[in-house]
Every structure is written in structure tokens, then in C-alpha cells.
Amino acid sequence: MAGVKELRKIAPLRRWNLVEIDAELLKLTMETKSVLSLIYPSNTYMDLNIGIAFWLAAGGDGCVSEEINGNNNLKVKYKSDSRILLVGSGADEQCGGYGRHRTKFRESRLLLINQYYLIL
Structure with a gap:
């Protein structure tokens, strides 16, 4: 959920859904x-x-979780028609966590921020 909140800060006009x-x-x-x-040819259980x-x-x-009174406490069935999928898997392996x-x-x-103030 933290990732969705961050995306909403970056692009507040776009609708971001965390589909579970x-x-x-x-x-x-x-x-x-x-x-x-x-x-194929990868054939392990992993x-x-x-x-x-x-x-x-x-x-x-x-x-998706619907927000009621500031809480995400109502789960609603959802079918995304998006053609783009953002996946966060592999970050630990690729970036060290x-x-x-x-x-x-x-x-x-x-x-x-500190450099900016020094420039002024």
C-alpha cells in the first residue's frame, strides 16, 4: 500500500489501484x-x-480497498482493464532491499535541499 500512496503523490491526477x-x-x-x-525452457517450481x-x-x-472515513476497510471485487502492470518483485534481489x-x-x-539553500 505504501507504493500506491507514493505513486498517488507523484501523479495525483491519475487513478492508481492496488488490485489484490x-x-x-x-x-x-x-x-x-x-x-x-x-x-519455457525454465521448468523449476520456482x-x-x-x-x-x-x-x-x-x-x-x-x-481493491475502498476508503471509508480515511480507512481502507471495504474490499470490492474489481477487474482491471489496464494494459500496464507495475510489479515490485525482485527489488531485494536486484537492489539490495x-x-x-x-x-x-x-x-x-x-x-x-541543503545545496539549494547554499546556492541562495
């Missing part, structure tokens, strides 16, 4: 053959798990 996907076992079983053909997660996320069938980059971003922002 929760698939039933029957749907997972039906989709497995399609996903296996797409991730590859299948990641592939299925992306496949279901791209489908956009899930729930979110926390490190969040700290760096804050420090850089403070550094820029």
Missing part, C-alpha cells in the same frame, strides 16, 4: 499449462510460481 489477486486452486490448475508454455503470479496479476481479477534505497532517496533529497 487471490486465485482459487482450480484456476491455478487450469492456468498452469499456459504458463509452462510461456516460461519459475512456475513466479510465472503464475505474473500471469494472474496481468489478468487483473481481484479486489527497499529500505536501503528509501534511505538513500531521503538523504539525497535532503542533500539537494
